[in-house]
Amino acid sequence: MKALICPRLGTPDVLDVVELPEPVAGPGEVLVAVSHVGLNFHDTLVIAGTHVVRPEPPFSPGSEYAGVVVALGPGVESVGVGDRVVGNEEYGCARQLIAVRADRVTILPEHVAERDAAALLVASATACHALVQRAGLRAGDTLVVLGAAGGTGSAAVTIGQLLGARVIAAASTPERAEAALAYGAEAAFAYGDDRAAVKDAIRSLTGGEGADVIFDPVGGTVAESAVRALRWGGRHLVVGFASGDIPRLAFNLPLVKGAAVVGVFLGEFVRRERPVHxxxxxxxxxxxxxxRLKPRLHDVVPIEEGARALAVLASGQVAGKLVLTC
Known part of the structure; x- marks a missing residue:
């Protein structure tokens, strides 16, 4: 089988497509013929060795996939051969065949295409978990989504709107902010190089009241500015650090605002609270x-172009999701 492999930690150019022996489903496992793999920004951090999840090379990147079950290991009864399934792992999905635990796959409804499922799974599941379980988002709340043109950010914009929130989108450029309006945002702004302006823009667009919830996959100075625009009782969702910098929060800010800084870690949530997921x-x-929910596809490319796709993702120029076909 073909597999996209990271032979050593580094930038996407270290990746290569190689031929590997086909895996075998062990006890409690299923063998899935992978048709599509969704790529996410955190995949670039995993191959660089800077993510909280740090596998030893060689390994395959990719944390979400869709495909068809082609073999069952001993003791598996929850799914059958021929079932279309989706699943997410911490890494290891960018390959034509994958052996995974049967209790970590979800049977895909007939009305959802495998390509769309691979584009939606991690981004939408992260946004839904963040906004519902972690933030307790309510209809009428003001939600500010940072990095709103990316895969996870665009999902948060749409799901926030579906949950009844007033959504304000923030992105790095005017073009990316404009794109976020198509995802369901009521208003949008670009922060460009003046990232301290995030606070002023949020206050201006909320009539000085501030945000109830901030969805933040960006981190860095954007987060440091945005958290200052929370209203009383607000919630700042820590989703990731696409900027490459972990912010340094002054703890007096959540104190005086009665606010909460809330972590969002989909992988651990899925492991610990599978029924809720x-x-x-x-x-x-x-x-x-x-x-009401559709994937925002930037591009769909063959697995042979996986290194190039992840390089584009790392550059910050992707609007929506990149998907590999296997």
Whole structure:
């Protein structure tokens, strides 16, 4: 089988497509013929060795996939050969065949295409978990989404709107901010190089009240500025650090605002609270069936172009999701 392999830690140019022996499903596992793999910014951090998840090379990047079950290991009864499934792992998905635990796959409803599922899974599941379980987002809340043109950010814009929030999108350039309006944002602004301006823009767009919830996959100075624009009782969701910098928060800010800084870690949530994650996925797939949630695709490329795709992702020039076909 073909597999995209990271032979040593580094930038995406270290990646290569190689031929590997086909895996075998062990006890409690299923063998999935992978058709599509969704790429995320954190994949670039994993191959660089700077993510909280740090596998030893060689390994495959990719944390979400869709495909068809082609073999069952001993003791598996929850799924069958021929079932279309989706799943997410911390890494290891960018390959034509993958052996995974049967209790970590979800049967894909008929109305959801495998390509769309691979584009939606991690981004939408992260956004849904963040906004529902971690933030307790309520109808009428003001939600500010940083990095709103990226895969996770665009999902948060749409899901926030579906949950009844007033959504304000923030992005690095005017063009990316404008794109976020198509995802369901009521207003949008660009912060460019003057990232301290985030606070002033949020206050201006909320009539001085500030945000109830900030969805933050960016970190760095953007986060440091945005947290100052929380209103009383606000929640700042720490989703990631696409800027490459972990912010240094002055703890007096959440104190005087009665605010909360809340971590969002999808992988650990799925491991610890699988039934709740499955409820979120059913909700997401229902929105897809109703035509209210659609993947925002930047490009769909073959696995042989995986290194190039991850290089583009690392550059910050992707609007929506990049998907590999296997």
């Amino acid at each position: 499955e409820q979120n996925l059913r909700r997401i797939f229902d929105w897809v069936a109703e035509g």
